[in-house]
Amino acid sequence: MSILSGKNILLGVTGSIAVYKAIDLASRLTQAGANVEVIMTSAAAKFVSPLAFKSVTGKGVYKEEDLWGGEAHVLHVGLGHGADLLVIAPCTANTIAKIAYGLADNLLTITALAAQCPILIAPAMDAGMYEKPATAANVATLMERGVLFAGPEDGRMASGLAGKGRFMEPSKLMGHIRHALGMNGPLKGKKIVVTAGGSREAIDPVRYISNRSSGKQGYAIAQAAVDAGAAVTLITHPTGLPEPENMLVIQVDTAAEMLAEVEKATREGAHGLIMAAAVADFTPVNVSDQKIKKRDGFGQVQLTPTEDILARIALLRPTLPNLKAVIGFAAESQNLLENAREKLARKKLDLVVANDITASDAGFGVDDNRVNLLFPDGILDSLPLMSKEQVAETVVQQAIHLILKK
Ligand SMILES: Cc1cc2nc3c(=O)[nH]c(=O)nc-3n(C[C@H](O)[C@H](O)[C@H](O)COP(=O)(O)O)c2cc1C
Structure with missing residues (x-):
């Protein structure tokens, strides 16, 4: 609601x-x-x-x-x-x-x-x-x-x-x-960092590698956190969505920029981090500083893995006493629950929100999502098809629970 x-x-x-x-x-x-x-x-x-x-x-x-x-x-x-x-x-x-x-x-x-x-x-x-x-x-x-x-x-x-x-x-x-x-909601006085959109990894000054994330789910989560009274920092890749009001919006392009901003905002006393962005797993090894001409050909674009943001936050977590809720998203095209469980454990998350991106009615680009909530104690909550706003409210309710629990 x-x-x-x-x-x-x-x-x-x-x-x-x-x-x-x-x-x-x-x-x-x-x-x-x-x-x-x-x-x-x-x-x-x-x-x-x-x-x-x-x-x-x-x-x-x-x-x-x-x-x-x-x-x-x-x-x-x-x-x-x-x-x-x-x-x-x-x-x-x-x-x-x-x-x-x-x-x-x-x-x-x-x-x-x-x-x-x-x-x-x-x-x-x-x-x-x-x-x-x-x-x-x-x-x-x-x-x-x-x-x-x-x-x-x-x-x-x-x-x-x-x-x-x-x-x-x-x-x-x-x-x-x-x-x-x-503004007087349950997250009054709490800081929440939310990420959204798909990162852009440059090949040359014109071209980049990106993905199909629209940013809608992350933006909806940021709004739901504002609705709950939180001070929200939204760190977003380019989305084309209207800039939301009453939150700090930080625009970034690459996975490396996202990592730097997430780490900074989280170190500044965040109580919750909700990573809905589709951050690139790979980035080109060489970025041409001039536009590559068609006549010269592209050859091969060699890729190298990016640093995993949630893995970095997991390492930092012992030094971040305020941080009570770290929530990740797992967008998978196969073995959804198995992959999501592995991510939950490896990145020491409090909750992973897993969605099957092969579904035509949910996930990337569309207004609805069908997600599974996986918790560290093994509990799995499979939710029906919902609007991204409803998914956002559900995720923020979980963050409230984690942040306020004694
Ligand atoms: C065409 C027209 C446009 C007006 N637009 C404004 C406006 O945008 N802002 C404003 O403060 N007053 C505007 N006024 C003046 C107010 O209508 C006027 O001060 C009026 O007494 C306001 O009454 P109210 O505050 O009770 O509505 C406009 C007046 C006219 C005739």
Whole structure:
């Protein structure tokens, strides 16, 4: 179950042209299983109809008039009490100022003042407005009080001007909302290192040897660890996937670079290491510093084994008292369980997640995975076909168990 599933999200929308993007945000949240109720300011309702939000959420949309309607006694403070998170997106300079000063002159600002839940603000305003001393001071005041901010970003605004003030795209905002919901989760205060993608071993400045890993499973694990409250370092080979929010993302090309970054991040007090990357087992012995010309021919590419990252971590482990969970993946095309068990023992892992890469419906490139969890005590848990997000949640649950166990 995703962190958004069953969560009560109050979405406040204000009078910015970017409010049309909030319809997409409301839709994404609803599709992820959240109960989304929307509060519109009068200015927001001049840009889009409440019906647009109602159509995508299937839930109530509260407008300014509702503050003085028959439900006033409930709405007055009740909305902010029942919510898991109040997201104000887009948030105008005006509403930021009102909340900073404790003004409560409309349903949204009353709700913000009465809210018992965390508040996440995604500002949107034209070039110059965000950096004006008044707005900057209001934002600083709210940050000091623990209000969370997502954006704004640099870029082109609807007015044609460019600068800082652009509303964060809904796809990225989703990451901030997940982070806000999960920040007090079981891995709060814990560091998790996750690896993803397939490494690139250069032959010349243009060509490389790689593999079919898409990085989807590793990215999903990194997100699931953020959802559980962890401080996540994602060390990734190139994937083409959108850069995730609220984690430290380190891009590497080769197996040797991955090894150096994993060792560094793990030595910096990591509590868990989850290696979902498909790291090259071999690398070319000679790398040409010029592009090899077709007319000259390639000849043979001689390969040499790369250093095994998990074997290095196994050696270091006695010096890493924080490190309680080391989880590896085994992608095999034959003798799946036998090979995975051998890997578990040789690399002294706490868990190996084994998948058969010959299956057409699971594994490399696709959105689903069918995995087997193998534990050092010999227990085998064979899971059915699941989405990579579900596999990620399962793996992170195991990491939580290993990290928190006395
Ligand atoms: C076309 C148009 C676009 C606007 N866009 C923004 C904006 O992006 N950010 C902002 O802070 N104010 C913007 N404003 C000004 C706000 O709508 C105005 O300050 C309003 O009082 C905000 O009310 P609210 O904060 O209650 O929604 C815009 C106004 C107009 C007419």
